[in-house]
Amino acid sequence: MERRQIFIGDNLRLERKDGEARFICSCDRDLGSGQVNFKELCAVKESPTPDIGPGYASSDQDMAGRMCFREFFCPGCGIRLATEVARVGDPYLWDIQLKM
Amino acid sequence: MEEQTANIVWDGMARGYIPPEELRIDPKLRLHTREAEDVDPITYEVVRNTLQNINLEHGQTIQKLSISPITMIVRDFQCSILTENGDVMCLGPYLLYLGNMLGLITKWILENRSGEPGIKDGDVFLCNDPYVGTSHQQDTGLTSPVFWQGELFCWVSNSVHYSDVGGPMPGSFCLASNSIWEDPPCFPPIKLLERGKLRPDVEQLFLRQSRLPNTVAMDLHAAIAGLSVARERIIKLIERYGPDTVKGVMNRIIDAGERVIEEKLRLIPDGRWSERVYTEAAVPGDRGIYTSQINIVKEGGYLYVDNEGTSPQVGAINNTYAGLAGGTLAALTIMLAYDLAGVSGGLYRRVKFRPVPGTITCADFPAPLSTAGQFNMPMVVATATGAVAKMVACADAPLREKAFGMADVHAYGGSIFNGINQHGQFFVGMNAGMAVGALPASPVRDGVDTGGLFWVPGMEAANVEENELAWPVLTLYRRQNTAGAAGAGRFRSGLGAEEAWVLHGAEQMSMEVYMNESFVKNQGLLGGNPGGRSFFQVKKNTDVRLCLAEGKLPQDLAKLAGGDVPMYFKGPPIALETNDVWSSNLPNFAGYGDPLERDPVLVARDVAESKLTTADARQVYAVIFKDDGSVDDENTRACRAGRKQRRLSEIKGGC
Numbered sequence: 112m113e114r115r116q117i118f119i120g121d122n123l124r125l126e127r128k129d130g131e132a133r134f135i136c137s138c139d140r141d142l143g144s145g146q147v148n149f150k151e152l153c154a155v156k157e158s159p160t161p162d163i164g165p166g167y168a169s170s171d172q173d174m175a176g177r178m179c180f181r182e183f184f185c186p187g188c189g190i191r192l193a194t195e196v197a198r199v200g201d202p203y204l205w206d207i208q209l210k211m
Numbered sequence: 212m213e214e215q216t217a218n219i220v221w222d223g224m225a226r227g228y229i230p231p232e233e234l235r236i237d238p239k240l241r242l243h244t245r246e247a248e249d250v251d252p253i254t255y256e257v258v259r260n261t262l263q264n265i266n267l268e269h270g271q272t273i274q275k276l277s278i279s280p281i282t283m284i285v286r287d288f289q290c291s292i293l294t295e296n297g298d299v300m301c302l303g304p305y306l307l308y309l310g311n312m313l314g315l316i317t318k319w320i321l322e323n324r325s326g327e328p329g330i331k332d333g334d335v336f337l338c339n340d341p342y343v344g345t346s347h348q349q350d351t352g353l354t355s356p357v358f359w360q361g362e363l364f365c366w367v368s369n370s371v372h373y374s375d376v377g378g379p380m381p382g383s384f385c386l387a388s389n390s391i392w393e394d395p396p397c398f399p400p401i402k403l404l405e406r407g408k409l410r411p412d413v414e415q416l417f418l419r420q421s422r423l424p425n426t427v428a429m430d431l432h433a434a435i436a437g438l439s440v441a442r443e444r445i446i447k448l449i450e451r452y453g454p455d456t457v458k459g460v461m462n463r464i465i466d467a468g469e470r471v472i473e474e475k476l477r478l479i480p481d482g483r484w485s486e487r488v489y490t491e492a493a494v495p496g497d498r499g500i501y502t503s504q505i506n507i508v509k510e511g512g513y514l515y516v517d518n519e520g521t522s523p524q525v526g527a528i529n530n531t532y533a534g535l536a537g538g539t540l541a542a543l544t545i546m547l548a549y550d551l552a553g554v555s556g557g558l559y560r561r562v563k564f565r566p567v568p569g570t571i572t573c574a575d576f577p578a579p580l581s582t583a584g585q586f587n588m589p590m591v592v593a594t595a596t597g598a599v600a601k602m603v604a605c606a607d608a609p610l611r612e613k614a615f616g617m618a619d620v621h622a623y624g625g626s627i628f629n630g631i632n633q634h635g636q637f638f639v640g641m642n643a644g645m646a647v648g649a650l651p652a653s654p655v656r657d658g659v660d661t662g663g664l665f666w667v668p669g670m671e672a673a674n675v676e677e678n679e680l681a682w683p684v685l686t687l688y689r690r691q692n693t694a695g696a697a698g699a700g701r702f703r704s705g706l707g708a709e710e711a712w713v714l715h716g717a718e719q720m721s722m723e724v725y726m727n728e729s730f731v732k733n734q735g736l737l738g739g740n741p742g743g744r745s746f747f748q749v750k751k752n753t754d755v756r757l758c759l760a761e762g763k764l765p766q767d768l769a770k771l772a773g774g775d776v777p778m779y780f781k782g783p784p785i786a787l788e789t790n791d792v793w794s795s796n797l798p799n800f801a802g803y804g805d806p807l808e809r810d811p812v813l814v815a816r817d818v819a820e821s822k823l824t825t826a827d828a829r830q831v832y833a834v835i836f837k838d839d840g841s842v843d844d845e846n847t848r849a850c851r852a853g854r855k856q857r858r859l860s861e862i863k864g865g866c
Contacts, residue, residue, distance in 0.1 A: 197489075
């Protein structure tokens with residue numbers, strides 16, 4: 112089935128524009144090419160996992176310090192499009208690759 | 212990846228068993244393959260429902276006759292009816308990842324036992340070998356052929372968690388194993404019953420390994436009884452409707468399920484979705500961090516699953532192909548086959564695995580596997596859930612609404628302990644109180660508070676009183692968590708729970724398996740917060756007895772006198788004594804979407820129900836309340852807009 116638009120959750124979509132797939136935010140900001148990991152197109156904040164909130168505090172600071180919490184925001188409106196808990200230094204997980 | 216798998220023999224010995232498309236079955240075994248193609252709709256429905264009810268009765272028989280709390284109350288088992296060639300037709304509402312394993316064991320038997328010693332009417336095969344097809348040695352499978360007039364008509368199978376099947380650790384979870392020879396023994400399929408007669412030599416061989424032979428014997432006989440009931444009912448069904456009609460219905464049930472899955476797959480765009488989950492501590496004292504990754508490629512009418520990106524097998528945190536396939540199919544069953552009432556065979560036809568061997572989620576011999584039930588299997592389910600949820604969230608409506616977030620990464624904060632109980636007898640306890648669980652968030656609604664574990668739909672947490680009857684413990688409290696940052700999102704996770712215990716009727720016991728996560732392992736879904744950190748705490752030499760003597764029931768571990776024990780994710784056994792108190796917490800699971808997008812009405816509802824403080828409502832959701840307790844819409848909008856702006860300005864500023 113030919114698709115011109117694929118919604119990824121509530122605030123992100125892949126859309127064909129001028130013959131090219133583009134990631135578009137719900138604020139209509141064009142994030143960039145649909146051929147790359149959309150996380151690379153976001154504003155990214157990386158912080159220690161205990162900083163997420165009280166439910167994340169750890170008694171093992173050394174182990175917890177080797178992990179981080181990443182937030183991926185639309186650079187246009189600041190809405191949070193994705194999060195990931197990752198080992199510090201690991202690449203962003205390319206978790207959504209769509210064919211259009 | 213294909214190069215890695217090209218020359219590997221997936222034989223269930225050197226590596227996990229993957230059945231070929233065409234099974235190599237000895238021709239002297241006659242299979243019943245004839246089927247009626249013109250079954251009328253009424254007969255079809257009667258036979259279909261009867262088959263499903265037979266399977267349910269199979270499960271209820273196990274539950275009623277077993278005596279271990281883990282089986283009798285928690286329902287950590289599975290039962291299934293399979294076609295003559297081992298294809299799973301239907302599952303019970305129990306541990307979902309075991310369903311596929313029963314198919315693997317049965318197919319392995321068809322390929323490796325149909326010649327010698329042969330497969331005969333009344334046989335029951337026992338298998339607890341994870342390389343053949345179980346999750347870990349404790350989840351021992353029984354599978355039995357159902358014959359009709361000399362032909363193998365179908366199979367009935369079950370897998371039950373047995374409390375202790377040997378090995379160096381009570382309960383058989385061998386945390387420090389570095390090879391299968393430090394684990395409980397593995398039995399490839401062997402006849403426990405031959406032509407309907409129990410083989411006492413084989414039964415004794417199995418029970419002889421256990422520290423709890425009487426308990427395991429009762430549970431084993433419950434499992435045999437379940438098979439007997441199912442077999443008898445199927446024979447009666449055949450007598451009434453004829454073998455070709457019953458077989459025709461069985462095949463049509465699977466075909467119909469496959470068509471439903473095909474329709475759902477048409478709603479999903481082609482693509483590739485991945486999830487990555489981190490775990491730690493291959494053995495106690497290890498400071499390593501390891502990855503589990505599952506990737507799902509959807510191409511036309513099929514799904515292709517691999518685990519590329521997963522860490523090489525190490526220490527005691529491994530599972531075999533059976534676990535990878537079973538855990539992935541469990542997540543797919545819940546999000547794609549939710550309307551098939553346990554008829555999962557059609558789904559299984561549409562999923563192809565391309566596993567990377569030698570990894571912690573597809574380990575080769577001689578990796579140890581006994582801890583998989585507690586650590587790896589929930590992790591595989593969680594990893595698969597993340598990948599499947601993102602795939603389903605990209606689907607057209609209404610399927611996209613069926614996506615939901617990740618649940619527990621390591622089995623529901625469970626703990627395993629042993630000692631001498633209040634009756635002077637050795638016991639092994641598995642605390643599944645945390646099986647109260649929580650359902651994660653979805654794109655259209657909050658998760659369900661203490662709503663169970665989706666990968667074991669029929670699971671129930673033991674009542675506090677049942678735990679106190681079974682083991683020498685007193686529960687100080689069991690309560691629901693609050694809805695803070697953990698699992699926050701546009702839709703929040705259901706709330707998990709916490710409980711605390713003290714010894715009662717015994718002076719000591721040993722806590723062998725516990726989980727105090729060093730870092731959060733859950734992942735949020737599409738902008739949601741991850742679930743919280745699962746923790747386990749022990750406080751030694753407290754004043755709990757004094758409190759109880761004064762008629763006070765302590766409700767907060769932090770307020771008790773005494774000393775905290777430094778805890779690791781996995782540590783050595785902890786000796787618990789009379790004045791010690793311990794607590795375990797099952798955190799809230801994954802949230803969905805940006806918390807700043809949550810409807811303030813839902814935030815206010817949580818505050819009104821004392822599930823969320825106004826401080827957390829402001830901190831996590833940027834919702835401001837007026838003095839009268841109502842939502843201040845104007846200030847909430849302004850606060851949220853400012854928060855989003857600040858996110859970007861802080862990043863631009865170098866945060």
